[in-house]
Amino acid sequence: MHPVLKLVVQRLALGLILLLACSAVIFLGVEALPGDTAQAIMGQSATPQALANMREKMGLDQPPLTRYFQWLGGVLTGDLGLALTNDADIAQSIGQRLGNTLFLAGCAAAISVPLAIILGLIAARHAGKWQDKLISGVTLTTISLPEFVAAYFVIFLLTQDNVLTQAIGWVTGGSGRLLPVAMVFPGMGFWERLNAVILPVIVLVLVVLAHMMRMTRAAILNVMQSAYIETAELKGLSPMTVIWRHAFPNAIAPVVSVVMLNMAYLVVGVVVVEVVFGYNALGQYLVDHVTKRDLPVVQAVGLIFAAVYIVLNMLADIIGILANPRLRHPK
Amino acid sequence: MADDTLLDIKGLVIEATSYPPGEPPKEVTLVHGVDLKLRRGKVLGLIGESGAGKSTIGLSAMAYGRGGVRLTQGTITLNGRDIRQASARDLRTLRGKEVTYVAQSAAAAFNPAKRLMEQVIETSLAHGIMTKPEAEARAVMLFRKLGLPNPEAFGNRYPHQVSGGQLQRAMTAMALCPKPDLVIFDEPTTALDVTTQIDVLAAIKEAIRDTHVAALYITHDLAVVAQVADEIMVLRHGRLVEHGDTAQVIHAPRQDYTRALVSVRSLEHEEKPPAPPILRVEGVTARYRGTNFDVLKNITVDLAPGQTLAVVGESGSGKSTLARAITGLLPPTQGRIGFAGRQLSRELKGRTKDDLREIQMIYQMADTAMNPRQTVGTIIGRPLEFYFGLRGAARDKRVQDLLDQIEMGKGFADRYPAELSGGQKQRVCIARALAANPKLIICDEVTSALDPLVADGILKLLMALQSEAQVAYLFITHDLATVRAIADKIAVMYKGAVVRYGQKSDVLAPPFDDYTDLLLSSVPEMEIGWLEKTIAHRRMESAGN
Structure with a gap:
């Protein structure tokens, strides 16, 4: 077997084992929460008999190990169970919201990843000069703003009638002002959706840009110490060619791992932005059901978030392996 | 014009x-x-x-x-x-x-x-x-x-x-x-x-x-x-x-x-006659963990007190691996290592403190063999504390003696490695090895990173210390001029095996085996036209075969 294929298969197997371990931890964690679900649903005045009936109905009287395997078996067949609070099918409720989450994360990533890498390359090219300081200064400022502050700031700038929106309106031929909410409905077309998420996407890009930019810059500067960079300079190549053609291919692995971490954040960590813009996605759904003590929902969403982290990091690992010519082309 | x-x-x-x-x-x-x-x-x-x-x-x-x-x-x-x-x-x-x-x-x-x-x-x-x-x-x-x-x-x-x-x-x-x-x-x-x-x-x-x-x-x-x-x-x-x-x-x-x-090679070395050995390597075979390829194949060499065994060969021939086997860093799969009349354990863990003390190493890269955050005094003093329990003034006195021995005099004990030249760093490494009062020092390409004149000084120092303390050297090198200048015995290694072994005068005298011949004739000589002559000679020989 080709060594790369072997490594990739190894990573995939490890990812699956890790996911299984995560499911156990999530189940145990929820299990260890104080309080009693039946009591929470039926209230303080419920009789012991009614509580026992409720537990039996929900399967809570079974030993934890049995319940874990029942749950796991359900997850594997796509059955995430029913929500305690409204008896809705969890898989169905999640499906649509997951789509919204991935759409928002995908839009933010499609802009922020190339932008961060290009800014990182420019900063590395002019390391220590004003361009570098400007890029670092601006991106570090935006990452330092709490998300809701950044969000209100963006709303303030782009939804009011001011010079900026007038200029945008003059260019696009509309009012130039955006709605301060990002409502999406089933059946909306792609462009409509895109238009709806502009504001949250801008906020998310501002939040994740700095981390990836700094990592690109650091990884490039690290590679720039190598002897083969001197070789490239002595070939008379322009500084940007040296960075793009000779330094960047050797800096991919560290950059990719940070990119993936940020993409994972875009999927699982954006509940504040969802709330500010009223965007109906997984984060809000999870927070709603945590407050209602709806444990099956919390478990299901937790598992999905864990899977996102594991898959993205695995992807980073695999890209790192593929980017290494020693592994791709063994002796 | x-x-x-x-x-x-x-x-x-x-x-x-x-x-x-x-x-x-x-x-x-x-x-x-x-x-x-x-x-x-x-x-x-x-x-x-x-x-x-x-x-x-x-x-x-x-x-x-x-x-x-x-x-x-x-x-x-x-x-x-x-x-x-x-x-x-x-x-x-x-x-x-x-x-x-x-x-x-x-x-x-x-x-x-x-x-x-x-x-x-x-x-x-x-x-x-x-x-x-x-x-x-x-x-x-x-x-x-x-x-x-x-x-x-x-x-x-x-x-x-x-x-x-x-x-x-x-x-x-x-x-x-x-x-x-x-x-x-x-x-x-x-x-x-x-x-x-x-x-x-x-x-x-x-x-x-x-x-x-x-x-x-x-x-x-x-x-x-x-x-x-x-x-x-x-x-x-x-x-x-x-x-x-x-x-x-x-x-x-x-x-x-x-x-x-x-005329940089000013050293003349008189070969010492064979004597009862202090180090006996018998049939040592070794491989790295997880591989099924022998990096050392049935190596048998010995070395007498106060003498030098030069191990020569190109990179990858197993010279440094032999040193690792002798020091116990790479336990042999077969064979025995005898030292000073006793059998050494294969594993590093099985060796006594005296076993460790009596065999010391000096490395090619003096730079990386010293902790850059320690002073020369601390570096040389450490074996004195570890092996002999010397402290305070007694230790400082001994450090100074050692610095005198390597001709570095006063004031160096407080310096850091970064403040020394390449030759001085290697001298400090020699002093650190001497501090343990060893019977055998393994020198792994110790002069390869140095300029010829500096390397010459280091070799002279090593020879002087040998005649004073009767310490034996296992001297690993790829440089045949160095071998001529210091060896009593020579082992030529090629692909993990010793292809030629004996007293220096025998090893360096014809008839040669093919590999030793190739090795000896490849050393550039300070003679215009040597390159063309040698290449032409080789082409003729390979045409003859």
Whole structure:
């Protein structure tokens, strides 16, 4: 077997084992929460008999190990169970919201990843000069703003009638002002959706840009110490060619791992932005059901978030392996 | 005559800012007003020890200052214009189009992420000198001329897929591909084994001759430069010592310093007669964990107290692995190691404190063998505390004795490794080994990273210490001149096995086995025409077979 294929298969197997371990931890964690679900649903005045009936109905009287395997078996067949609070099918409720989450994360990533890498390359090219300081200064400022502050700031700038929106309106031929909410409905077309998420996407890009930019810059500067960079300079190549053609291919692995971490954040960590813009996605759904003590929902969403982290990091690992010519082309 | 002058450097001064530890930065002058003239198609050898400014001057022909080095005064006239005044844009055109560079370590100088062909033709394409098919055809032609295997397909490989000698040739092809006027060769064969060096040297020489390119050939090895250069400039501390025809510099040097370089091996060593051994290595076979390949195959050697066993061979022959087996770092799968009349445990864990104390090691890279955050006194004092429990004044006294023994005197105990020269660092490592009062010191290429004159001093010191303390040396090296200068016994290693072993006079006397013959005849001699003679001899022999 080709060594790369072997490594990739190894990573995939490890990812699956890790996911299984995560499911156990999530189940145990929820299990260890104080309080009693039946009591929470039926209230303080419920009789012991009614509580026992409720537990039996929900399967809570079974030993934890049995319940874990029942749950796991359900997850594997796509059955995430029913929500305690409204008896809705969890898989169905999640499906649509997951789509919204991935759409928002995908839009933010499609802009922020190339932008961060290009800014990182420019900063590395002019390391220590004003361009570098400007890029670092601006991106570090935006990452330092709490998300809701950044969000209100963006709303303030782009939804009011001011010079900026007038200029945008003059260019696009509309009012130039955006709605301060990002409502999406089933059946909306792609462009409509895109238009709806502009504001949250801008906020998310501002939040994740700095981390990836700094990592690109650091990884490039690290590679720039190598002897083969001197070789490239002595070939008379322009500084940007040296960075793009000779330094960047050797800096991919560290950059990719940070990119993936940020993409994972875009999927699982954006509940504040969802709330500010009223965007109906997984984060809000999870927070709603945590407050209602709806444990099956919390478990299901937790598992999905864990899977996102594991898959993205695995992807980073695999890209790192593929980017290494020693592994791709063994002796 | 002005038209055939390619490079004319006048009064070149090169400065840099140095940052000594614990002191404010200061300005240092690396090159103090050097003049240099090179005509088209000629080869000028720049020779000197490290710090002489050879590479710095070489790179100035591309107006390139490595690591913040500044070309502050003088003119560098290349093809009739002063390139010290050229703009960044002009310099980019000049680099690669008119002047190219061959680095010492091709392994580091090639981009690991790109195929060789892409890198070899990059310059020609970037400067619009040729089309891609033309450049590729020229690269294949150069690969063939430089004796690379399978020249048509060679460029498809990645740097890690070919050997060090092949990479060095590929780098030469990369430098010659854009048809430059001048190539700077910066120690192109120094990192290679002697058996590889001779072939690469011959290939470079032929390529220079056939392409009529001019070259600056930088090296610290006079015997090497004597094979390729028309003229030689000897440099020291950034100043010109001597400049002349190759024949004149080699045969009739005018300056004392050049004379010292020409006759650097001043050591004469009388071989000691066989004696009862202190170290017995019997049938040792070893492999690395998780592999099924023996890196040491049935090694049997011994060594008497106060004598030196030289282990020679090229890189990868198993010399250092033998040292690891003896010290217990790599437990042998078979065989026994006897020391001072007792059997040593195979594993490091099974060895007593005395076992550990009596066998010490000195490494090639003194730099990395010392903790940079400890003073010399702490470094040498540590074995004194560990093995003998010496503390306070007694320890300091012994440290001073050891420093006197390695001829470093007072004041050094408080210094840090970064404040020492290469030779001084290696001396400190020797003192650290001596501090344990060992019976055997394993010296692993201890002089390979040092300049010839400095290395000579270290060898003299080691020999003096041996006659004082009757310590035995297992001396690992690839340098046969060093072997002649210090060995009593020699073991020649090749691919994990000892192919020739015995008293020095026997090993170095004919009839030779094939490998020893190849090894001995590959060592460059300070004689013009040696290279052609040896290569011709080999071709004749292989034709005869």
